[in-house]
Amino acid sequence: MFSIEHEFDSTVVTLVDEGDAPLQEDVIVNAFAECVTVEQYDPRTDTVQKITLSMSQVRDMAAALDLPEGVYTLSRGG
Numbered sequence: 147m148f149s150i151e152h153e154f155d156s157t158v159v160t161l162v163d164e165g166d167a168p169l170q171e172d173v174i175v176n177a178f179a180e181c182v183t184v185e186q187y188d189p190r191t192d193t194v195q196k197i198t199l200s201m202s203q204v205r206d207m208a209a210a211l212d213l214p215e216g217v218y219t220l221s222r223g224g
Contacts, residue, residue: 155179 147162161173171187182204185196199207209220 147164149160149162151158151160155178157177159175159177161175163169163172171189174185176183176185181201182199183196184199185194187193188195206220209218
């Protein structure tokens with residue numbers, strides 16, 4: 147299950163783990179104009195772990211989801 151909310155300066159997607167145990171904590175994706183952050187609560191340390199991806203990294207990740215194993219470089223162009 148997931149939800150999508152539009153905030154003032156970002157779009158927030160929350161991914162909720164469903165199914166058989168063990169389940170993971172929710173993942174929160176914040177999409178800003180200049181970057182995307184991914185956050186998840188870590189119960190072992192009682193902290194929220196956060197990574198920040200540049201828009202270039204997001205494009206690479208989206209492309210990688212549909213490609214076979216290998217090393218790639220995305221190029222701009224028609």
